[in-house]
Structure formats: C-alpha cells, structure tokens
Amino acid sequence: MFEKSTWIRLPRNVVVGHGVRSEVVDVIDDLHLQGRPLFVTSPTPREVAAAPIAADFEAAGIEPAIVTIEEATFDAVERVIETAEAEEAAYLVGIGGGKAIDIAKMASHHLEMGFLSVPTAASHDGILSNRGSVPNGDSRHSVAAEPPLAVVADTGILADAPWELTTAGCADIISNYTAVMDWRLAKRLKDVEYSEYAAALSEMTAEILVDNADLIRPGLEESAWVVTKALMSSGVAMSIAGSSRPASGAEHLFSHQLDRLAPGAALHGHQVGVGSIMSAYLHGGDRGIWRDIRDALASIDAPTTAAELGIDDETVIEALTTCHEIRDRYTILGDGMNERAAREVATKTGVIS
Numbered sequence: 001m002f003e004k005s006t007w008i009r010l011p012r013n014v015v016v017g018h019g020v021r022s023e024v025v026d027v028i029d030d031l032h033l034q035g036r037p038l039f040v041t042s043p044t045p046r047e048v049a050a051a052p053i054a055a056d057f058e059a060a061g062i063e064p065a066i067v068t069i070e071e072a073t074f075d076a077v078e079r080v081i082e083t084a085e086a087e088e089a090a091y092l093v094g095i096g097g098g099k100a101i102d103i104a105k106m107a108s109h110h111l112e113m114g115f116l117s118v119p120t121a122a123s124h125d126g127i128l129s130n131r132g133s134v135p136n137g138d139s140r141h142s143v144a145a146e147p148p149l150a151v152v153a154d155t156g157i158l159a160d161a162p163w164e165l166t167t168a169g170c171a172d173i174i175s176n177y178t179a180v181m182d183w184r185l186a187k188r189l190k191d192v193e194y195s196e197y198a199a200a201l202s203e204m205t206a207e208i209l210v211d212n213a214d215l216i217r218p219g220l221e222e223s224a225w226v227v228t229k230a231l232m233s234s235g236v237a238m239s240i241a242g243s244s245r246p247a248s249g250a251e252h253l254f255s256h257q258l259d260r261l262a263p264g265a266a267l268h269g270h271q272v273g274v275g276s277i278m279s280a281y282l283h284g285g286d287r288g289i290w291r292d293i294r295d296a297l298a299s300i301d302a303p304t305t306a307a308e309l310g311i312d313d314e315t316v317i318e319a320l321t322t323c324h325e326i327r328d329r330y331t332i333l334g335d336g337m338n339e340r341a342a343r344e345v346a347t348k349t350g351v352i353s
C-alpha cells in the first residue's frame, strides 16, 4: 500500500519590484490579516525599511510594534515571542537580512501566527524558505519554521543595499551545485530522503544565475531582480524538500564552523561560496567543476580565497577538519578530513597560499 504524504508550504503572495515596499499594507489586506503587527528587524534595516513601512501602517490606522534583534540566536527568538505576547501582536513582519527573517519565521512558528518576509538585502536564500538556521553551542540547527504568507521584495531597497550583500546572495545560490552533489551522495550512501524535483530546481536556479552573471552589476536594479528571483527559487526548492538539503551541504558546514571560529569575519554567502570551491574539488578532483565555481564567484565580485574573506589560512584548515561535526548531515566530508588532506584541497584550489 502507498502511504507516503507530504505538505509543501509556500507563500500565497510574492510581490517583487520597484517601490513595492509601499504595498505591504495592501498585501496585509489581501491576506485578510487583522490586528497589530510586530515588526522584527535589525538596526540598519529598521532605518531603511521598517521605519517607512511603519509610517504606511500608521497612515492606515494600524500601530505596529517593533523589536530589533542583533543576532540569530534562540535567545533572540525567545525575545521576539515575549514581545509579541506583551504587545498582543496578531502577526509578524520580518524586515531585514537573513537573520531578522529567520528569527521572525521561527518565532511565528512557535506563536502559530502568520508572518511576512520583507528582505532588505539579496544576501541569502532564506527569504521564503520554511527553515531557520541557528547556532547553538558546538552545533548549528536547521529548524522547521513558518514559511511566509507573503514576500514583499522591493528591488529599489535591495539595489541600494551594499553591493557585497548582493554578491553574498549570488554565492549562496552558486553553492547549490555542491549542496546537490552532497545530497545525491547521501541518497546513494545513506538512503536519505531525496527529491529529484527539489534537486533539479536548486541546480537549475544556480545555472540560470551563472548564465545571467553579466547582468549582475553594482547599483543596477535589474541585478537585484535577477538575484532575488534566484534566491526565492532556491527557497522554493527547500520548501519542496522540507529540508535545507537542496541548498546546504559541506560548503555550509564549513561556513557554519567559520561563524564559530571567526565570528563576524565574513558574510554567510561569501563563506559558503569559498566552501563550495573546495567541496567541488573534493567531489570531482582536478577535473571537477571547482574552477567553474571559482570563476563564477569571481565574475560577480564574490571572494574566492581565505584572504578575501578576511580569514587566516589556519582557521580555514581548522574549519575544514572539524566542520563535519556541526550536524548530522552526510556530505562529501564523510567522517572528517585529516589536516594533510585539508591543506591539499585548500592549496590546490588557491583558497590558501
């Protein structure tokens, strides 16, 4: 008897384009959301987006509550939950980069409340995914979370954000190549749950982004458009899979370990991009696609070396040799790399000198 079943939870409205920030109130109306929102944001996004959106709500007779978070931690999720309860919020609006949106989606999951995703940077593919990513002690959790009821992505705001945030988003997408390689390997070796549709969508998203790399230039609003569509497509792949597998493999473990060893040194997307170069080498050796990944990253100004990440060579080696312990996710790293092998891959790919 066939007993398999699945829920694929996706947003109802995806609104992308120039100036759509001013349509958040209309989106709320369209979703029939009532009551007071709690905006979950971080310091700069509060100024560039949350404040003007709050003014639009006030003009419509709705007084939003606002909470500002600095880091993606379980404590921050807790603080948002407490604020939502104290302010009697009816729904949440995550306004910012990956951290603010992750916190909002995890808090809304706990509160059993709807949430809207309003990205202010095209820097990560968590914009509409149903996962949250949070460090906890020595590990990093990929937590089931509420997917947004709607996404409102204003390409004007995204294009005005610092260019490196957009190149980080591109690198987060390019890393899908190696994430999917790891997923297929884990399917073959460990029979993990696997979706051919999610894997194909994830790879195709990376391919389309790389094919359009010449459209991705600083200050061009069209670049924000191209990158944001890719970030959302990658998020849909995660939602279809019901896991971050299509977009997170060994290159993400490497980045998560760097977050522990060198906190704040580089952006998530940039770290996973460099991790992806080395992971591609581990998968395919010298004839593999590692040079294509490196060249794709370089073509959109993303870092390809430890020095460009602002991370020293020894930290890269430590991250490579320990990151398989971050979570129970089978990847090309298997049960871990020894130091000589780590030095070899990092040197051969030019990540360290």
Ligand SMILES: NC(=O)C1=CN([C@@H]2O[C@H](COP(=O)(O)OP(=O)(O)OC[C@H]3O[C@@H](n4cnc5c(N)ncnc54)[C@H](O)[C@@H]3O)[C@@H](O)[C@H]2O)C=CC1
Binding pocket: 042, 043, 044, 045, 048, 072, 096, 097, 098, 099, 100, 102, 120, 121, 123, 124, 125, 126, 127, 129, 130, 131, 132, 133, 134, 157, 158, 160, 161, 162, 165, 168, 172, 238, 244, 267, 268, 269
């Ligand atoms: N849940 C998921 O599926 C995914 C989650 N992530 C998570 O997202 C986080 C990485 O996202 P990021 O956006 O790189 O980090 P982030 O949220 O820390 O943002 C990076 C910086 O950009 C600033 N910023 C955002 N918008 C800005 C604007 N318009 N102008 C000026 N500054 C602006 C932020 O204030 C912050 O200082 C990580 O925690 C990562 O694990 C990443 C991918 C997928």
Ligand SMILES: O=C(CO)COP(=O)(O)O
Binding pocket: 125, 126, 131, 132, 133, 134, 140, 141, 142, 172, 244, 247, 248, 252, 253
């Ligand atoms: O960053 C992600 C996808 O780009 C997902 O993060 P995790 O590695 O925590 O699942």
Ligand SMILES: [Zn+2]
Binding pocket: 124, 125, 172, 247, 248, 252, 268, 269, 272
């Ligand atoms: Zn990522």
